[in-house]
Amino acid sequence: MTRLQLSDPIDRAHAAAGRIRFSGLGTLLLLAMAGCLESPTDPSGRVNEITRLPRALSAAETELIGASNRFAFDLVAQANHPSTNLFLSPLSASMALGMTMNGAAGETWNQMRDVLGFGGLAEEEMNAAYKSLLELLVGLDPAVETALGNSVWTREGFPVHADFLAAVRETFDAEVAELDFASPSASARINGWVKAATNGRIDDIVPAVIPPAVVMYLINAIYFKAPWTFRFDPSDTRTQPFHLADGSTRTVSLMTLRGDLPYQENDRFQAVDLPYGGSAFSMTILLPGPEVSVDDLAVSLDAAKWQDIADNFHETNLLLFLPRFRMAYERKLNDDLAALGMVDAFDQRADLTRLSPVAGLWISSVKQKSWVDVDEEGTEAAAATVVDIRETSSGPVIRADRPFLFFIRERLSGTILFVGKIANPPAD
Numbered sequence: 001m002t003r004l005q006l007s008d009p010i011d012r013a014h015a016a017a018g019r020i021r022f023s024g025l026g027t028l029l030l031l032a033m034a035g036c037l038e039s040p041t042d043p044s045g046r047v048n049e050i051t052r053l054p055r056a057l058s059a060a061e062t063e064l065i066g067a068s069n070r071f072a073f074d075l076v077a078q079a080n081h082p083s084t085n086l087f088l089s090p091l092s093a094s095m096a097l098g099m100t101m102n103g104a105a106g107e108t109w110n111q112m113r114d115v116l117g118f119g120g121l122a123e124e125e126m127n128a129a130y131k132s133l134l135e136l137l138v139g140l141d142p143a144v145e146t147a148l149g150n151s152v153w154t155r156e157g158f159p160v161h162a163d164f165l166a167a168v169r170e171t172f173d174a175e176v177a178e179l180d181f182a183s184p185s186a187s188a189r190i191n192g193w194v195k196a197a198t199n200g201r202i203d204d205i206v207p208a209v210i211p212p213a214v215v216m217y218l219i220n221a222i223y224f225k226a227p228w229t230f231r232f233d234p235s236d237t238r239t240q241p242f243h244l245a246d247g248s249t250r251t252v253s254l255m256t257l258r259g260d261l262p263y264q265e266n267d268r269f270q271a272v273d274l275p276y277g278g279s280a281f282s283m284t285i286l287l288p289g290p291e292v293s294v295d296d297l298a299v300s301l302d303a304a305k306w307q308d309i310a311d312n313f314h315e316t317n318l319l320l321f322l323p324r325f326r327m328a329y330e331r332k333l334n335d336d337l338a339a340l341g342m343v344d345a346f347d348q349r350a351d352l353t354r355l356s357p358v359a360g361l362w363i364s365s366v367k368q369k370s371w372v373d374v375d376e377e378g379t380e381a382a383a384a385t386v387v388d389i390r391e392t393s394s395g396p397v398i399r400a401d402r403p404f405l406f407f408i409r410e411r412l413s414g415t416i417l418f419v420g421k422i423a424n425p426p427a428d
Contacts, residue, residue, distance in 0.1 A: 063125075067121075087370045092221070092385040102355075103161070104352055104354065149220070150173060150221075153217045156180045198221050205219065206388075223381075229279055236257075237256065257320040260315045263314065268300075271309060273285075322374075324374060365386075406420045
């Protein structure tokens with residue numbers, strides 16, 4: 001397993017998990033009010049504020065960050081559904097698909113590049129930017145713990161191009177292993193790798209019995225754990241109603257924080273930026289205005305609007321109420337990615353000829369599992385994305401995705417027992 005890790009948190013006790021009592025969407029209330037924030041450490045041990053990167057970004061890195069943000073909002077727009085929770089890691093999905101791109105060719109490669117938002121970047125530029133940007137982010141804030149891992153698991157005896165393996169090892173520092181997929185120990189080892197990479201927060205990313213058609217899994221795992229720069233006092237946490245979109249309420253534990261924080265508001269939302277550690281990382285919260293639904297706000301955002309929000313915070317003395325929450329989430333991303341334009345990879349049109357000399361490979365699924373825990377002391381989050389590569393049989397491909405007839409018969413006598421037509425399949 002490849003594990004790139006920052007320094008341990010300044011105080012692991014302050015970043016401990018397991019204190020969340022409520023699962024659900026977060027909300028906040030911001031009011032102008034006098035008060036002061038308290039630092040998580042005393043003056044002698046306080047983390048120095050991080051105000052700039054240790055080096056300038058390259059042009060390719062800048063393009064990669066823009067691509068990642070565009071992909072993030074495109075993915076949210078597709079995955080969002082009214083009145084349901086959502087928690088995804090666009091970075092994890094981008095890295096898993098970025099590895100897979102090194103085995104794609106032709107229109108499949110073009111569609112993947114466009115969906116990931118890379119524009120006109122060449123593959124060499126994308127790979128170099130992935131590698132250098134990850135090296136830059138790791139170690140940026142010594143108060144924050146993060147782990148990034150990539151791995152490629154292949155079926156025993158399945159031929160894989162050496163160039164592909166070299167690319168994922170060099171760019172993504174991926175662990176590569178060949179396993180007997182028919183053995184129960186194979187899924188146990190893969191799931192164990194993911195569990196270790198996410199500090200035990202994500203497991204069972206692949207099934208206990210690996211389907212016979214699967215020839216490869218490409219996996220990214222990401223783990224994040226950080227203390228708030230200014231922590232909520234648990235004694236100020238109160239049980240309060242949370243107002244759902246349908247007008248009903250639910251009882252939650254609202255945390256309270258008073259003081260100067262980056263803030264902005266307009267007729268569509270209030271926004272507050274909550275820093276972690278030395279302030280290189282933060283949680284930005286957008287609270288829709290009274291006449292704006294959270295779903296309308298979500299789908300209205302894009303990378304340009306997000307940049308405008310990020311550039312317009314100003315220190316404001318305020319009172320913040322935020323619920324503690326813990327949430328596990330899982331989503332198959334096939335339909336979302338197809339809707340964004342990555343269509344060929346999911347059927348017989350897929351061109352993965354740079355991955356293996358075996359013909360007929362395709363992506364069966366792109367699945368992500370994620371987990372987040374927010375309490376008075378900080379945030380812990382994890383995600384894993386798996387790309388499932390399968391082998392198509394060498395015979396004809398039949399896709400019954402248009403009207404068809406069917407018959408139930410006794411073969412020896414030739415007797416037809418039933419006949420049917422499917423013109424409008426009923427919903428599952």
